[in-house]
Amino acid sequence: MILQIPSLMFATIARSALHLNTLRRPELVDFALEEDVSSFMAKSLQCLRQELQTADPKTRFSLLPTIRTLFICEIYSGKADNSWRIHMEGAKALIESTRTNISQENLESDAVHHWISIRWFESVQSLAALTQHIQHEEQWQRGPRPLLCDQGEQSGVLDLYSGYTIDLDAVFREIGAAAWERQQLDNMPNNGSQLLEMNLRNRAKWLEHSVRAMISRDSRMGPALAPDTSLSKEEATQFSVCNLAYQYSALIHIYRRVQKLPSSAANVQDCVRRILDTVIGILPVSELSPWVLLTTPIFTAGHEAMGEDRIKAKGLLVKLYEKLKIRNTLRSAHILEASWSGNLSEMINPTGPDEGVFTKLPNGDDLETGTMACPHLGGRLAPYEEIWHDLPAPPLGSISWILQSADDGGKSLLGKFGRYYLVLSGKEGRDLSALREEWDAEKSRWDAKYRIGSLNDLHSMSRDGWEDFKGERGWKAGETAVVGTRKLCVKAICLSARIQINAEIIWPIILGMVPPFITLTL
Numbered sequence: 001m002i003l004q005i006p007s008l009m010f011a012t013i014a015r016s017a018l019h020l021n022t023l024r025r026p027e028l029v030d031f032a033l034e035e036d037v038s039s040f041m042a043k044s045l046q047c048l049r050q051e052l053q054t055a056d057p058k059t060r061f062s063l064l065p066t067i068r069t070l071f072i073c074e075i076y077s078g079k080a081d082n083s084w085r086i087h088m089e090g091a092k093a094l095i096e097s098t099r100t101n102i103s104q105e106n107l108e109s110d111a112v113h114h115w116i117s118i119r120w121f122e123s124v125q126s127l128a129a130l131t132q133h134i135q136h137e138e139q140w141q142r143g144p145r146p147l148l149c150d151q152g153e154q155s156g157v158l159d160l161y162s163g164y165t166i167d168l169d170a171v172f173r174e175i176g177a178a179a180w181e182r183q184q185l186d187n188m189p190n191n192g193s194q195l196l197e198m199n200l201r202n203r204a205k206w207l208e209h210s211v212r213a214m215i216s217r218d219s220r221m222g223p224a225l226a227p228d229t230s231l232s233k234e235e236a237t238q239f240s241v242c243n244l245a246y247q248y249s250a251l252i253h254i255y256r257r258v259q260k261l262p263s264s265a266a267n268v269q270d271c272v273r274r275i276l277d278t279v280i281g282i283l284p285v286s287e288l289s290p291w292v293l294l295t296t297p298i299f300t301a302g303h304e305a306m307g308e309d310r311i312k313a314k315g316l317l318v319k320l321y322e323k324l325k326i327r328n329t330l331r332s333a334h335i336l337e338a339s340w341s342g343n344l345s346e347m348i349n350p351t352g353p354d355e356g357v358f359t360k361l362p363n364g365d366d367l368e369t370g371t372m373a374c375p376h377l378g379g380r381l382a383p384y385e386e387i388w389h390d391l392p393a394p395p396l397g398s399i400s401w402i403l404q405s406a407d408d409g410g411k412s413l414l415g416k417f418g419r420y421y422l423v424l425s426g427k428e429g430r431d432l433s434a435l436r437e438e439w440d441a442e443k444s445r446w447d448a449k450y451r452i453g454s455l456n457d458l459h460s461m462s463r464d465g466w467e468d469f470k471g472e473r474g475w476k477a478g479e480t481a482v483v484g485t486r487k488l489c490v491k492a493i494c495l496s497a498r499i500q501i502n503a504e505i506i507w508p509i510i511l512g513m514v515p516p517f518i519t520l521t522l
Helices: 006-024 035-054 057-076 083-099 104-113 115-128 167-187 194-221 233-258 266-280 295-304 308-324 327-341
Strands: 354-360 366-374 380-388 399-405 412-417 420-425 433-440 445-452 480-483 486-501 503-513
Touching: 006 035, 006 057, 035 057, 057 083, 057 115, 057 327, 083 115, 115 167, 167 194, 167 233, 167 354, 167 366, 194 233, 233 266, 233 295, 266 295, 266 308, 295 308, 295 327, 308 327
Parallel strands: none
Antiparallel strands: 354 366, 366 380, 399 412, 399 486, 412 420, 420 433, 433 445, 480 486, 486 503
16 A cells, blocks of 8 residues: 555655664754655655645545654654644545545445544544644533443443543543633633533533543453454553553543642642553553553653652653654653753743633634733733734745844744744843844845834845845754854754645645644654
């Protein structure tokens, strides 16, 4: 199958190259993608674009493994940015377009043939619902509801791909929706109405009871297996531990994000210890085991851990990396250390949580409102508003980048995306300076659209020209670029490609990025 689909072949080679490069770098000091990995991923996306345009709608399902493999490359790279979301949305668009073009019988046949990709998509969608960047529109059903472990015969069946029972997918989606509702409620004047608060508390209790019932069920009988599945005693034990770790991870999300309990709460710390103790109890394990699936629950436990439990969580992630050489496990350990020290710097968000609610505006833009810690107010939480506007895709093959000054304490940022250029600069004792310029293709020149503050030491395309940036194709993330007389650190750089699936979807190929935050660990 790989040789028959060029996009899948190049994606598979990219994943193999990523693993091989990791084996060759025992001391991993950065998480930038190597040039060969980026090149193979770019080639895969180019082939995928052609295949989507020429393939019969009835056969598009066969391209889903390509998207899954590219997604895994993004996650396993350890970049910890948002590029994985592009592939998830692409898979969603492909599945939806396929469903509208083929019969139910053929759809069921494809689902059986591509069950791994289907389970990957369903699992990833559910885990992504736990992140803070997806708007949930599910309406809470009033009145009594059956527990999520009582949703049908297949609900308690163990999914060997994700490492937990299928009914946990529904739990993760419900937690994400409830957490989004909690976020909206907290942003309302006077914290909203008592009725909404009561409904949300009932929802949290229902979710907790559902997960507790799953834990009780599986502790008595073990996770159910599909009729055509068999496991050895050792394998069954390992999958049971993996399933239990995900169940307690779900409880942590309920306590922390829906009920808003502190990390020090007894319920939270009990879940942390149960995750760590159960995982430690099955060590050591071989490479071919659910061990590879445990990064997410270990990270979840480690994020809330206290005292010696932090050492346990980090040790498990490091041991997992040493065994499997998957970069995102090592990156997860680094992020945990940064979060424990309270100094996330560039790794996550130096000003604490920045969580908002998105509202669609009449012109198509998105209004984000919420609260965040403000450095100029001594870290005090204050309300904010931001407008998000989608930019048109840059031309195929164009370079976009983010640079940070290296000779003035990192107080200046320069960014280019297609025909847009932006500079921000702030120093002690001086107001913020900013410049935004756009390329005018008809006049063949850069035009300044916005200026504020002193611009003497900021590079302006309209004033200083483009000559200093001509070496951009030779830049690599983490390296130093010389622009004029200044030294700038390359924080991110990407090459753009475009694919069409009904509506236009942009697939950026990220060559390397220092992450502003982590949103999902798989």
